[in-house]
Amino acid sequence: MINMKAALKWALQDKNVHTAIPGFSSYNEIIESLSIMKNLTLTPKEKEDLKIGDEKGYLGLYCQQCGKCISQCKWNIDIPTIMRSYMYAYGYKNPFKARETIEQVNFSHIGCNDCAVCTINCTMGFDVKEKVLDIIRIKEIPNEFLV
Ligand code: SF4
Ligand code: SF4
Incomplete structure (x- = not known):
């Protein structure tokens, strides 16, 4: 915290x-x-x-929202919004807000499992693939467990 x-x-x-x-x-x-x-x-x-x-040696949780990752991603995922969701879950300990934020991302499929190597060179040095795959699990949790 x-x-x-x-x-x-x-x-x-x-x-x-x-x-x-x-x-x-x-x-x-x-x-x-x-x-x-x-x-x-x-x-x-x-x-x-x-x-x-x-x-x-923590990289921190704050994504600068610079957007430089989007064009580097093979699937053009809205990574800045997903990183905000990650920060709400782990930095703010607010899983409901994390879930609400990730629902703004328009995706039917996250391609990270199809990428052998993540091509993103994040401004903050984040391991983007690891964070995306971690936080998208929150989409599967029913709302009543998050309030
Ligand atoms: S490049 Fe890194 S810091 Fe910039 S928006 Fe993407 S995840 Fe956030
Ligand atoms: S691993 Fe995920 S974030 Fe990285 S390039 Fe592939 S789809 Fe994009």
């Missing part, structure tokens, strides 16, 4: 950033996000949490 308080503080400490627009899926998340306005100073634990990605 991303330490959202630490991430918000980090963003708002940038002198060029005056506003953040976080998304909420619960009342507690609103309270948590608003609480940082009392004090933007990062605690030692928050500083540590912000380093986890670098220390463990």
Whole structure:
């Protein structure tokens, strides 16, 4: 899980950033996000949490939505939308939002299983094939298990 308080503080400490627009899926998340306005100073634990990605060599979950992958894909899959779905599932822990997002993708067949090698050179260094095949499984889960 991303330490959202630490991430918000980090963003708002940038002198060029005056506003953040976080998304909420619960009342507690609103309270948590608003609480940082009392004090933007990062605690030692928050500083540590912000380093986890670098220390463990994580590529992160954030897709830049640059769209450069689409023309590289043999099946022209809407990969940016699928990557958003992946981020909602694993970063936000919000499988319902992940499912809702992936349903925007117009596909009857995902060709990843037919590609011996994925041809995509992602801006963020993602293993796109692995992520696509992982998150599309959510389409098979009935809605009542996701609410
Ligand atoms: S190239 Fe990578 S970062 Fe850019 S839209 Fe595609 S998946 Fe996202
Ligand atoms: S493996 Fe999937 S994402 Fe990669 S080129 Fe093939 S269809 Fe596109």
